[in-house]
Amino acid sequence: MIDYEALMAREFPVVEHHYSEKDTILYALGLGLGTDPLSPSHLRATYERAEGFGALPAMVNVLAYPGFWAMEPDTGLEWQKILHGEQSLTLHAPLPARGTLVGKVRITGIVDKGAEKGALIYSERDMHDKATGKRIATVASTTFARGDGGFGGSDDAVRPVHTMPEGDPDTAFEFKTPVGAALIYRLSGDMNPLHADPEVARGAGFERPILHGLCSLGVASWSITEALAGGDFTALTHLQLRFSAPVYPGETIRTEMWRDGADISFRARVLERDVVVLNNGLAHLRGPRFD
Structure with a gap:
């Protein structure tokens, strides 16, 4: 069962993640880019000599991350029932095509939805360029711990999601x-x-x-x-x-x-x-x- 105070205070290791152009290309290929190898748009993300080559911004999601920490026994989480609920990323500076990022995760909130309704765990990861100290990105996640509600509650509130416009898309x-x-x-x-x-x-x-x-x-x-x-x-x-x-x-x-x-x-x-x-x-x- 979740120990609210312990999980909120959980100390995560600092993760140093070195990546190269090869890793940047592999990430883009994993999305499916490269299926049109004559397209300049595909090549900008998959060929290091292409004009405008660089790292896709969403690649920050897979950098400087401590792994699936919910599996660690001291978390008290029933990790087999965990789902990824929400994700956000903010780029404070362009992501280099190669480099070393330093990242650290922290828990920012836990919501007890009830014994049969699970819990929401909010976390955030800041990443900095090791060479320059520049802040590169902040990634935030909402984890839906389906088997971990009813731990005693908290004052944390469910955070609202973006409201979609009405009508047909542009x-x-x-x-x-x-x-x-x-x-x-x-x-x-x-x-x-x-x-x-x-x-x-x-x-x-x-x-x-x-x-x-x-x-x-x-x-x-x-x-x-x-x-x-x-x-x-x-x-x-x-x-x-x-x-x-x-x-x-x-x-x-x-x-x-x-x-x-x-x-x-x-x-x-x-x-x-x-x-x-x-x-x-x-x-x-x-x-x-x-x-």
Whole structure:
């Protein structure tokens, strides 16, 4: 069972993460970029000599992270029932294509939803460039601990999600994920067998291995800059969303967008099943098109 005071005070190790252009390219390939090897947009993320080559902003999600810490016995969490509920990222400076980031996680809130309703755990990770000390990014997550409600409650409140606009989206972008995407994406750090082992996936109630939620997020973030920023993925400075359903590798993700100046409301659905998989999304773009 959760010990509220102990979990809020939990001390996480400082993680130093060195990555190279090869890792940057591998991350982009894991999203499915490179399926059109003649496209300048694909090459900017997958070929180190391409004009404008750089790291996709959403790559910060897989850098300087301490791993699946909920599995550690002293957390008191029933980790087998944990789901990834929400994710956000904020870029304070462009992510270099190679370098060393230093990151540290902290718990920022825990909400007891009740004995049969689980708990919400809010966490945040700040990352700095080791060489310069510059603050690069802040990543925040909401973990839904389905088996850990009823620990005694707290004063923490459920944090609101972004409200989606009414009416049809202003634009949309479709991207078909490769059938082997999860097997590549997992090499960027998330080795959970749920995304590779058919038996594990069936045991969890899925017909086959599912795509990582953060992979779907990466596809949506790239789709937004493709549709609205002329392919300049460095225009993305903030993104937040709620995970609402899994994606199977090989499915087509349609990212639907509503523009309000530099702020972009968005959601993503899988066309083959007409299911919304990412919802309550908000992105912020910078540059001449948005200033």
